[in-house]
Each structure stands twice: as structure tokens, then as C-alpha cells.
Amino acid sequence: MSETVLVFLLALLTAVATGLGALPFLFTRKPTRRWLGLSNAAAAGLMLAASLGLAYEGAVRGPLGVLVGAGIGFVFIVLVRRLLSVEEHPAVFAGLGGLDARKGLLIVGIMTAHSFTEGVGLGVSFGSGTDLGLFITLAIAVHNIPEGLAISLVLVPRGVGAGRAAFWSVFSSLPQPLMAVPAFVFVEAFGPLLPYGLGFAAGAMTWMVFAELLPDARREAPDRLVAVVVALSVFGMLAFQILVR
Numbered sequence: 001m002s003e004t005v006l007v008f009l010l011a012l013l014t015a016v017a018t019g020l021g022a023l024p025f026l027f028t029r030k031p032t033r034r035w036l037g038l039s040n041a042a043a044a045g046l047m048l049a050a051s052l053g054l055a056y057e058g059a060v061r062g063p064l065g066v067l068v069g070a071g072i073g074f075v076f077i078v079l080v081r082r083l084l085s086v087e088e089h090p091a092v093f094a095g096l097g098g099l100d101a102r103k104g105l106l107i108v109g110i111m112t113a114h115s116f117t118e119g120v121g122l123g124v125s126f127g128s129g130t131d132l133g134l135f136i137t138l139a140i141a142v143h144n145i146p147e148g149l150a151i152s153l154v155l156v157p158r159g160v161g162a163g164r165a166a167f168w169s170v171f172s173s174l175p176q177p178l179m180a181v182p183a184f185v186f187v188e189a190f191g192p193l194l195p196y197g198l199g200f201a202a203g204a205m206t207w208m209v210f211a212e213l214l215p216d217a218r219r220e221a222p223d224r225l226v227a228v229v230v231a232l233s234v235f236g237m238l239a240f241q242i243l244v245r
């Protein structure tokens with residue numbers, strides 16, 4: 001098997017791992033409003049910690065690139081959001097309608113966009129050595145599981161089934177195998193772009209946390225409880241990332 005095929009298959013495996021995040025929802029009962037609020041709080045904490053990790057990864061390679069990338073990420077996501085909200089005909093996504101469909105589309109869209117950068121990171125790291133590549137593959141695969149959880153935490157309480165949530169979780173990581181191969185083959189060209197991509201993803205995800213997930217959480221659940229859940233999920237995800245490194 002050629003090394004390029006191996007990179008593709010390993011990156012595909014990281015995408016499949018994202019679907020594991022939906023597993024806990026096979027066992028949950030019908031959601032309440034408060035449960036929806038706390039799910040949003042948990043998703044916010046997971047995403048906030050994930051963006052910190054991405055920004056850190058990028059800052060090691062090029063701090064200025066991360067800042068520029070984050071700025072572009074903010075502008076991009078605000079424009080996308082505006083586009084989604086002026087939509088005249090009712091939005092439909094994963095069997096959801098209206099506002100719920102928009103939220104679902106937004107989180108799946110943002111998580112899919114951020115996977116492009118991770119795919120590039122995967123390919124570039126394989127370009128600098130198989131050992132590093134395997135390590136980064138494992139790190140991304142494991143880190144994808146709570147990201148699938150974050151997506152499912154937004155989708156399932158709004159009425160999406162666990163299987164469908166798993167599908168959209170895996171979907172959000174498909175850019176990883178797609179980007180890993182060109183990044184591996186053209187590692188010289190992709191390497192310098194990585195800090196910008198990491199910054200972009202961190203900027204867009206942070207925006208989603210503060211503009212969407214936290215306000216939603218606070219509408220459905222008491223502030224103190226939201227604060228506790230956000231803090232616990234931030235620390236949980238950070239500890240998890242440190243353990244995986």
C-alpha cells in the first residue's frame with residue numbers, strides 16, 4: 001500500500017471516530033427544555049476548549065498567522081450567519097425546521113469548516129515523518145469524539161435521532177481525509193498556511209460559543225447551572241487534550 005493511500009485511510013478513520021460522540025444519545029429519553037439548555041452549555045465548553053487548543057497549535061507555528069486567521073474567521077462567520085438569517089424560505093436541516101434547522105446547520109457547518117484545517121495538519125505532519133503523522137492521527141481521532149458529542153448535543157435535544165446525529169458528526173470530519181492527501185503530497189506549499197487555517201477555525205468556533213450556544217443555554221437553564229456545566233466541560237476537554245498529546 002502506498003503511503004498516500006495510508007494517509008487517506010488513517011484520516012478516514014479519524015472521521016469515523018467523530019460518530020462515536022453520538023453514542024451516549026442511544027440511551028437518552030425525551031429531552032426537556034432545561035436539558036436542551038445544559039446541552040448547549042456543554043457544547044459551548046467543549047468548543048471553547050477545542051478552539052483554545054487550535055489557537056495554541058497555530059501560535060506555536062506562527063502567532064501572526066493565527067491572529068490574521070482568527071480575524072478572517074470572525075468576519076466569515078458573521079457574514080454566514082447574516083446570510084442564514086435573511087433566508088426567506090423556511091430552513092430545513094436533518095429533519096429540523098426554522099430556528100432549530102439554522103442552529104443545526106450552523107454547528108455542522110462550522111465544525112465541517114474547521115475539519116479542513118485539521119486535515120491539512122494531518123497531511124503536513126505525515127509529510128514531516130510517519131511517527132509524527134501517526135501521533136497526530138491518534139490525537140485528532142480522539143479529539144474528534146467530543147466534537148461529535150458537541151454536534152450531537154446541539155442536534156439531539158432538538159429532535160434529531162442518534163443515528164442521524166452520528167452521520168452528521170462523521171460528515172463534519174470528512175474534510176480530514178480529503179485535505180490530508182493533497183497536504184501530504186504538497187507539504188511544502190501547505191505548511192505555511194496552517195497557522196492561518198488554525199486561527200480561522202478557532203475564531204469561527206469561539207464566535208459560535210459566545211453568539212449562539214451560550215445565549216441559547218442561558219435562555220433555557222439557570223445561569224449558575226450553565227456556568228458550572230461550561231466550566232466543567234472546558235476543563236474536561238482541556239485535560240483530555242493534554243492527556244492525548
Ligand SMILES: [Zn+2]
Nearest residue numbers: 050114118147
Ligand atoms: Zn477539531
